[in-house]
Amino acid sequence: MVKVKICGLTDLETALFAAAAGAAALGFVFAPGRRRAGPEQARLICRALPPFVSRVGVFVDAPLPEVAQMVDYCGLDAVQLHGSEPPDYCRALGERVRVIKAFRVGGAGLPADMGDYPVAAVLLDTLVPGRAGGSGRAFDWRLAQNTGLKTPLILAGGLTPENVARAAALVKPYAVDVSSGVETDGRKDRKKIARLIRAAGEAGSAPLQM
Structure with a gap:
């Protein structure tokens, strides 16, 4: 089954709801923007989450020591890099x-x-000029078919409760990552979160382990 990451969370109640609804991972944005979660708030949420829910920090070209500090401070399980970070980084x-x-x-x-x-x-x-992510726009999913990658593939960009099952069936990713697609008027919508996770659960995915 394709896994779901709900990204851009900033409050504990919505994060707990997403976890209870079946999200495998929750994302906390540390880069500037309206979805940014401060270190204290991210730490509070991460500490309150149930076990087996991955805590993911999202960064854009942040200095390595800063990212390492947030990993330790918030107890992050993974980091997601949206900038021009090179392989050595x-x-x-x-x-x-x-x-x-x-x-x-x-x-x-x-x-x-x-x-x-x-x-x-x-x-x-x-790819949206001037945006590192969270644009709410989809690319041609056919480009993500048969990539030949040896690592798990996560699909993002313009995914919604209405199209996530179709996208997952076409690409067969390890997981999908959604932020704006589960928002209403710029705020996380619990009904949309539940609908998206349910729809994603109906789509098959390659049995890859991360």
Whole structure:
């Protein structure tokens, strides 16, 4: 079954709801933006989550010591990198925590070097100039078929309760990552979270382990 990560969480009640609804991972954004979770709030939520729910910190070109500090302070299980972090950065960080590297996909297709990164998983998001992620726009999912990657693939970008099952059936990712697709008026919508997790659960996925 395809796993679901709900990203951009900023309050404990919604995070606990998403975990109870079946989310396998929850994401906390440490980069500037409206979905940013402060270190204290992220730590509070991470400590309150039940076991077997992965806590993922999202960073964009942050200094390595800063990321390492947040990993320890909040008790993060993984970090998700949405900037221009090179393979050596990922390798160094991977010595202490699982690393997910995000790549943006546009009309030119998949980045040629994404298989060169020593990471636990690769995430594909939509290329939108000036945005590191969370745009709510989908790319051509056919580009993500048969990537040949040896690491698990996470699909993101424009996923909603209405289209996530179709996207998962087409790409067969290890997991899907959703933020704006489960929001109403810029805030997380619990009904949409529940509907998306339920819809994703109806789609098959390759039995990869992360």
